[in-house]
Amino acid sequence: xxxxxxxxxxxxxxxxxxxxxxxxxxxxxxxxxxxxxxxxxxxxxxxxxxxxxxxxxxxxxxxxxxxxxxxxxxxxxxxxxxxxxxxxxxxxxxxxxxxxxxxxxxxxxxxxxxxxxxxxxxxxxxxxxxxxxxxxxxxxxxxxxxxxxxxxxxxxxxxxxxxxxxxxxxxxxxxxxxxxxxxxxxxxxxxxxxxxxxxxxxxxxxxxxxxxxxxxxxxxxxxxxxxxxxxxxxxxxxxxxxxxxxxxxxxxxxxxxxxxxxxxxxxxxxxxxxxxxxxxxxxxxxxxxxxxxxxxxxxxxxxxxxxxxxxxxxxxxxxxxxxxxxxxxxxxxxxxxxxxxxxxxxxxxxxxxxxxxxxxxxxxxxxxxxxxxxxxxxxxxxxxxxxxxxxxxxxxxxxxxxxxxxxxxxxxxxxxxxxxxxxxxxxxxxxxxxxxxxxxxxxxxxxxxxxxxxxxxxxxxxxxxxxxxxxxxxxxxxxxxxxxxxxxxxxxxxxxxxxxxxxxxxxxxxxxxxxxxxxxxxxxxxxxxxxxxxxxxxxxxxxxxxxxxxxxxxxxxxxxxxxxxxxxxxxxxxxxxxxxxxxxxxxxxxxxxxxxxxxxxxxxxx
Amino acid sequence: xxxxxxxxxxxxxxxxxxxxxxxxxxxxxxxxxxxxxxxxxxxxxxxxxxxxxxxxxxxxxxxxxxxxxxxxxxxxxxxxxxxxxxxxxxxxxxxxxxxxxxxxxxxxxxxxxxxxxxxxxxxxxxxxxxxxxxxxxxxxxxxxxxxxxxxxxxxxxxxxxxxxxxxxxxxxxxxxxxxxxxxxxxxxxxxxxxxxxxxxxxxxxxxxxxxxxxxxxxxxxxxxxxxxxxxxxxxxxxxxxxxxxxxxxxxxxxxxxxxxxxxxxxxxxxxxxxxxxxxxxxxxxxxxxxxxxxxxxxxxxxxxxxxxxxxxxxxxxxxxxxxxxxxxxxxxxxxxxxxxxxxxxxxxxxxxxxxxxxxxxxxxxxxxxxxxxxxxxxxxxxxxx
Numbered sequence: 007x008x009x010x011x012x013x014x015x016x017x018x019x020x021x022x023x024x025x026x027x028x029x030x031x032x033x034x035x036x037x038x039x040x041x042x043x044x045x046x047x048x049x050x051x052x053x054x055x056x057x058x059x060x061x062x063x064x065x066x067x068x069x070x071x072x073x074x075x076x077x078x079x080x081x082x083x084x085x086x087x088x089x090x091x092x093x094x095x096x097x098x099x100x101x102x103x104x105x106x107x108x109x110x111x112x113x114x115x116x117x118x119x120x121x122x123x124x125x126x127x128x129x130x131x132x133x134x135x136x137x138x139x140x141x142x143x144x145x146x147x148x149x150x151x152x153x154x155x156x157x158x159x160x161x162x163x164x165x166x167x168x169x170x171x172x173x174x175x176x177x178x179x180x181x182x183x184x185x186x187x188x189x190x191x192x193x194x195x196x197x198x199x200x201x202x203x204x205x206x207x208x209x210x211x212x213x214x215x216x217x218x219x220x221x222x223x224x225x226x227x228x229x230x231x232x233x234x235x236x237x238x239x240x241x242x243x244x245x246x247x248x249x250x251x252x253x254x255x256x257x258x259x260x261x262x263x264x265x266x267x268x269x270x271x272x273x274x275x276x277x278x279x280x281x282x283x284x285x286x287x288x289x290x291x292x293x294x295x296x297x298x299x300x301x302x303x304x305x306x307x308x309x310x311x312x313x314x315x316x317x318x319x320x321x322x323x324x325x326x327x328x329x330x331x332x333x334x335x336x337x338x339x340x341x342x343x344x345x346x347x348x349x350x351x352x353x354x355x356x357x358x359x360x361x362x363x364x365x366x367x368x369x370x371x372x373x374x375x376x377x378x379x380x381x382x383x384x385x386x387x388x389x390x391x392x393x394x395x396x397x398x399x400x401x402x403x404x405x406x407x408x409x410x411x412x413x414x415x416x417x418x419x420x421x422x423x424x425x426x427x428x429x430x431x432x433x434x435x436x437x438x439x440x441x442x443x444x445x446x447x448x449x450x451x452x453x454x455x456x457x458x459x460x461x462x463x464x465x466x467x468x469x470x471x472x473x474x475x476x477x478x479x480x481x482x483x484x485x486x487x488x489x490x491x492x493x494x495x496x497x498x499x500x501x502x503x504x505x506x507x508x509x510x511x512x513x514x515x516x517x518x519x520x521x522x523x524x525x526x527x528x529x530x531x532x533x534x535x536x537x538x539x540x541x542x543x544x545x546x547x548x549x550x551x552x553x554x555x556x557x558x559x560x561x562x563x564x565x566x567x568x569x570x571x572x573x574x575x576x577x578x579x580x581x582x583x584x585x586x587x588x589x590x591x592x593x594x595x596x597x598x599x600x601x602x603x604x605x606x607x608x609x610x611x612x
Numbered sequence: 613x614x615x616x617x618x619x620x621x622x623x624x625x626x627x628x629x630x631x632x633x634x635x636x637x638x639x640x641x642x643x644x645x646x647x648x649x650x651x652x653x654x655x656x657x658x659x660x661x662x663x664x665x666x667x668x669x670x671x672x673x674x675x676x677x678x679x680x681x682x683x684x685x686x687x688x689x690x691x692x693x694x695x696x697x698x699x700x701x702x703x704x705x706x707x708x709x710x711x712x713x714x715x716x717x718x719x720x721x722x723x724x725x726x727x728x729x730x731x732x733x734x735x736x737x738x739x740x741x742x743x744x745x746x747x748x749x750x751x752x753x754x755x756x757x758x759x760x761x762x763x764x765x766x767x768x769x770x771x772x773x774x775x776x777x778x779x780x781x782x783x784x785x786x787x788x789x790x791x792x793x794x795x796x797x798x799x800x801x802x803x804x805x806x807x808x809x810x811x812x813x814x815x816x817x818x819x820x821x822x823x824x825x826x827x828x829x830x831x832x833x834x835x836x837x838x839x840x841x842x843x844x845x846x847x848x849x850x851x852x853x854x855x856x857x858x859x860x861x862x863x864x865x866x867x868x869x870x871x872x873x874x875x876x877x878x879x880x881x882x883x884x885x886x887x888x889x890x891x892x893x894x895x896x897x898x899x900x901x902x903x904x905x906x907x908x909x910x911x912x913x914x915x916x917x918x919x920x921x922x923x924x925x926x927x928x929x930x931x932x933x934x935x936x937x938x939x940x941x942x943x944x945x946x947x948x949x950x951x952x953x954x955x956x957x958x959x960x961x962x963x964x965x966x967x968x969x970x971x972x973x974x975x976x977x978x979x980x981x982x983x984x985x986x987x988x989x990x991x992x993x994x995x996x997x
Contacts, residue, residue: 539962540960561824562824562828562979563773563831565977565979572872572879573887574878574885575878578917578920578921581924581984585986
């Protein structure tokens with residue numbers, strides 16, 4: 007196809023601002039699918055995505071559009087993940103496009119991820135088409151939001167399209183704008199092949215299917231290819247486009263978006279962001295610098311029943327075929343048995359992996375409190391990294407601890423600034439900047455403000471986001487970006503139950519928080535561990551120093567009511583139930599703890 | 613123990629169901645009473661093999677709703693179907709809100725020689741939380757009337773661990789009860805199942821939650837008061853003047869045979885335990901069809917279960933159980949078999965050895981379940997036939 011008739015674009019938006027609904031409408035209007043074929047939000051094909059209203063993996067679709075100038079254009083829409091955990095994938099998607107439709111919710115205005123995404127799009131020199139969505143809703147405040155867009159992003163009111171993706175108002179005009187404003191691809195079909203992998207998934211028949219944007223040259227079945235970053239070599243089994251299901255074609259040429267069936271066994275051999283070229287007389291330079299996405303957040307994943315370990319292992323293997331960002335290593339804990347220490351892009355990624363394991367593989371899991379990767383410079387000059395708190399070397403062996411920091415951006419009505427600043431400072435945040443967005447007052451909520459801070463990633467992993475939401479009555483939005491490692495003053499806090507150290511409860515905390523966190527954990531354990539036949543002390547300790555303690559008094563009464571009219575069997579059944587219950591207990595030395603209680607404490611934000 | 617059995621008669625009707633009650637009893641079904649009595653008559657006739665009977669216990673429900681004539685009929689059919697031995701203990705459970713002096717006089721003449729009064733408390737606030745139909749005054753009167761008409765074996769049931777009842781308040785209840793000089797006192801902990809009115813009241817925070825520490829304090833206080841007043845603590849929940857131990861209940865605890873007549877009644881004969889249906893309509897239907905009611909439960913108590921039940925029930929008694937004796941009976945060295953459990957429980961202070969006997973300690977009596985389940989057999993239990 008003539009490259010001048012191709013438009014490659016994506017849609018960027020904050021969560022829930024209407025990206026997927028808009029995609030549905032574009033598909034419907036261009037006739038790629040009839041409206042009755044469109045299951046709501048076609049691009050979100052995983053159940054989980056549909057439920058959570060987020061797009062986890064980028065997908066692509068080809069739309070053939072007859073513009074008012076009479077020509078038929080080929081619009082390749084590439085869907086992007088909307089969540090900050092996947093910002094690396096977002097940036098790969100952007101690199102495959104020439105334009106971006108920026109969707110802003112007319113009821114909410116600019117949010118933290120709107121800004122993060124637009125800055126990324128600008129870095130990639132994309133043509134940006136700003137759109138104000140949901141103008142049909144009674145709560146829409148187009149004037150206020152337009153003013154905000156003008157002040158913050160510099161797009162004057164008349165350059166912003168007014169739209170309702172739900173009703174379809176404004177969508178035909180958007181199609182015209184895409185054709186007019188987004189520049190066609192400029193690659194050269196005669197140059198050596200260069201194609202960017204912006205997504206991939208594993209197919210049990212065809213192996214890894216790589217989603218590619220061809221920049222130079224062309225691709226067809228039988229070609230022998232090489233990944234410039236990873237060095238992986240493969241033969242092309244099939245090429246095709248998305249219409250919207252995979253449709254095999256003879257050739258993909260410069261400017262095209264499509265897929266390549268590679269026969270590879272795992273997506274980790276064919277990672278997003280790499281450049282594909284031919285083995286013979288290939289290109290010299292990749293399209294963009296390639297780096298694999300690095301896990302940032304770590305947690306232990308264990309089967310609830312110890313004998314399900316094998317099943318968990320197989321499930322992790324299968325899941326990771328489709329998720330190159332997920333890392334996992336076997337680990338074992340005296341209390342939890344065998345499991346894995348897993349690395350994730352962020353908390354949402356962790357949640358998704360957990361849910362997929364539980365849902366798609368029907369596993370019951372124990373997930374330990376999430377943590378980060380610490381870099382420890384030891385006194386013997388060794389440098390080690392620690393992702394499991396119980397593996398932190400003793401203080402005398404530690405010269406320096408480094409931990410990852412993030413810069414965060416919070417957008418909130420000014421009314422909540424005080425409460426949010428307090429939360430961020432309390433989480434170890436360092437103030438950077440405050441900026442007012444627009445000049446319109448939102449009644450008693452005040453003006454909208456962007457706060458910028460830097461803080462340890464560690465502090466974000468427990469209740470931070472929930473607190474941010476609750477302290478701002480749900481108004482604040484958050485975006486963050488890793489900025490690197492910094493020296494940290496941290497210690498290991500242990501929990502002892504009846505004198506026994508329970509490794510799964512160990513946490514890494516700043517020294518000044520040890521007392522508070524210890525007190526909270528001890529209190530929580532006291533609440534959930536049932537009384538035993540003897541008194542059970544629960545202690546939180548830093549080294550040999552006890553920082554908090556609570557005692558669970560011994561059980562005093564466990565008697566059945568009246569034995570009625572010789573109903574011995576019923577009493578016996580109750581005792582049998584009690585005996586059965588004992589089998590389901592986790593043992594910490596002599597102390598029996600119901601599994602649920604145990605899990606409750608592991609999840610505890612501390 | 614002789615071969616004579618205990619006979620239990622269940623009368624599942626109440627004027628009003630109490631807030632904590634999960635027993636089989638019905639309110640607003642008085643119209644069924646006469647049919648029910650006929651059905652029980654028929655069951656007695658179908659079931660009897662002319663066994664010797666050492667005790668008769670009319671429980672409920674509220675058997676004191678029966679008129680003296682009706683009681684006469686019940687005792688009459690029993691006496692003509694079984695060999696009731698001379699001097700047999702014949703107990704009627706009575707709700708203090710349903711009886712007067714005349715009534716007690718009448719039933720005593722019919723041969724009821726033990727009266728078990730469902731007093732539950734001598735505190736009106738507690739009675740109202742429990743949803744009892746009687747007052748403290750009625751309860752006191754009932755005991756007085758029983759004495760007046762010549763009952764020499766009167767039991768008082770009390771409930772401890774009632775939400776909101778303080779230790780002081782309980783102390784008065786115990787002292788007041790002792791002052792009334794009953795021959796026998798039973799103390800039961802309040803135990804609630806899901807969905808009962810009192811359970812719901814607690815869930816809705818209309819009533820404070822159960823507090824097991826206060827309940828434990830109350831039990832221990834009662835133990836001290838009753839002992840110093842000369843009552844013998846012969847079983848976890850039971851105290852009696854010397855010689856007034858309940859012979860009917862002793863049959864249960866000693867593994868003796870018993871026949872239960874009526875809805876939901878349990879029987880244990882020849883190593884087989886069964887329970888009649890707990891559905892009143894199904895029970896009455898069997899009467900119309902002139903056959904025995906269907907069973908909710910029918911299990912053979914094999915040797916392993918017998919061993920367990922012997923120990924568990926035996927440990928309820930203050931004298932505990934003679935393991936040597938039991939070992940001989942079953943031909944198993946029980947001391948060796950349960951050595952681990954006995955050592956563990958002794959070191960936890962729940963069990964004590966007294967020569968050949970093992971018995972619950974004072975602490976163990978409040979933690980009976982923790983002791984008992986350790987003596988259950990492993991693996992597959994009761995076999996249904």
